[in-house]
Amino acid sequence: MTTSAILRGMNPQQCQAVTAGDGPVLVLAGPGSGKTRVLTHRIAYLVQERGVRAWHIVAVTFTNKAAREMENRVVGLLGGSGQLDGLSIGTFHALCARILRVEADYTPLTRDYVIFDTDDQLSVMRQVIAELNLDPKKNNPRTLLNAVSAAKNELIGPAEYQPRDYADEKIRRVYVRYDELLRENNARDFDDLLMHTVQLFREHPDVLERYQRRYRYILVDEFQDTNMAQYVLVRLLAGLHRNLFVVGDPDQSIYAFRGADYRNVQRFREDYPDAQVILLEQNYRSHQAILDAAMGVIDQNPDRPKKKLFSERKQGPLIHVYEAYNEDDEARFVVETIADLVARGEYEPGDFAIMYRTNAQSRALEEGFRRANMPYRVVGATAFFGRKEIKDVIAYLRLIHNPDDNVSLQRIINVPTRGIGLKTLETLDTWAADLGTTAPQALMLLLDENVDAPFTGRARHALTAFAEQLAEWRAVRDQLAPDELMTRVLNDTGYLSYLDDRTEQGESRIENVLELRGYAEQYAGLPLSTFLEEVSLVSDVDTRDDDENRPSLMTLHSAKGLEFPVVFIVGLEENILPHARSISPERNPLATADEKEAARRAVEEERRLFYVGITRAKDRLYLVYATIRSLYGDSRANLPSRFLYDIPEKVREGAALSRRARADRDQEQFQALLRWDRGASLEDRPRRAGSARPAAATRFKGGDLVWHSKYGEGVVLSVKNSGDMELVDVLFPGDVGQKTIVADFLKRMEE
DNA sequence: CTGACTAAGTTTTTT
């Protein structure tokens, strides 16, 4: 392979990026500009043309999926020959986990540490709340966890945390205790992996230097999604050779809510003033109408350089906007459009994607697909490793592996039930505390019959039996492969029969556990720790069929990085996209300036999310909103999303986006919905009763002008049914602002 | 200690 082969078919900017010389490089790429291709081809170029040993290259991504794809592409370019030996492609977390394990001597935890996921973190946090006597009603463990996580992302350890007010002081105490508890469990959370690696490097320059010498070329994908800790880590690693190659698109930054900071792009420019900056603006995915729509939407965000996306593809069909009656009509429109396009032979089922803001929205769509007997696929809805049965089995293995893992012990000590109740556990905890050890360690002391423990006959017996069991497993841990150990645990505990409750769910739980065991078989010959680490750092078992030819349903977030010939974006309503959570302070007269500023940034992120969705489409784009939507048991009438109005009229067709939907149009759609409903199978009918109700339910809807005897004229923002009351959110002019009013007190005004 | 009830809370997601 020669340079020309690596560069074949690339435009000048892409070539420039691939062949850029040593030193810092920032590639600012638009959607569909082939940025992953640039990264993989650069790796091939470095190895092939510049003679860099693959061992000296590390490419960092955010998901295992992206890492896998990148690896496949590089292997595809250079073949499976030995020249790729030692190439590191992986996520930030996997890289850090490996470093921390190898360098355990320099860190406070041992090599055996386990990684706590969100569930485990929550249970630690609940313990913290209990210990510190905080009011569990006012202290949501998730909120506290977010605060701690934010601090860790900013590389602020518990000792460095500087409280500015009382609320902060509480967080500081929580953080300190939370951190202590993690250490007692010999555990780290995901944020720790990053923060502790940075700390390790800062405190031990000699260790850092070893890694700097090893990783001479560092490539980062989706750079706009890095948080502070990740950025600092990368900067440290690149400190010696400065061969840092980052690729990103600030307009596609949609993970600020979990600490990502697209300003890292700006920081990079400041920290590396000599960096080469390469722009990739040509789009190879979508035709111009779609790009015009995308630019119309994103250009409304201030503080960003205006980008000009252009395509050489000829103009395609206009963007179709459809006003659905409600979420069922929305589903009907999607399903019928797909059926139609497939029947005309223009597309295959796998060419379609339906994207929405929240997972809850998939329900109505799925029902529509089922009703039409059209197969579909939901992307990433329920994480395999998040399932209770999977977590239980893994907790057993973790406890066998890590003698200090109290969180896992608590999780499974009575699952399946073995007569160890709350009281007994409490006693165990106190006893352990008195002995100055942890509960799992104390438990093992019971193996000595002579030990003086505060348990009476039955409890002592149950605990001892469990301790003996645990000791047996630990004794065989190193002789058995992970899947064999798992089988042993399943048999000894009767876990599968515990799951078998003769329901469909029970059956699928058993299948899940068996699938996990199948997954573990791949780790034959590897230590249990490798398996456990992988399980913590991999989000899903890689067995789902990607290539089944069926439409995909997914959230806008999980659509990033993908492309489809035909894309539907549904639920384009105020309160859905942008989501109510991000706009609520906007109209609240009591919101502080800070809150309003936060809301503004949140809405900008929602806008980027819509932008990401639009730019996934290659040929056809359908944008759908509903005038009435049932969500969380209420039915609400929302206005069309503000973002829709930013799509230039000349590239769209269909619904007119008037403030008020026309009555005749409603009528027509309502009839279509009824016809569709009649087609439902008999089994579906009872279930349908509930969701058909909202159709006739509200007297007002978003955009209506109303009159109130006290506040005067106002405009309806949304309507919801609560019990048999219709509650209307109305915006009044001046200081009055938004009020929620019972429909009976409102009079409709004609425009 | 278990099964049944009640209250709460439901954005996005990876690791």
Place this chain on the structure above:
DNA sequence: ACTTAGTCAG
């Protein structure tokens, strides 16, 4: 509407 964590009677 629906799940799920927490509480309480059997």
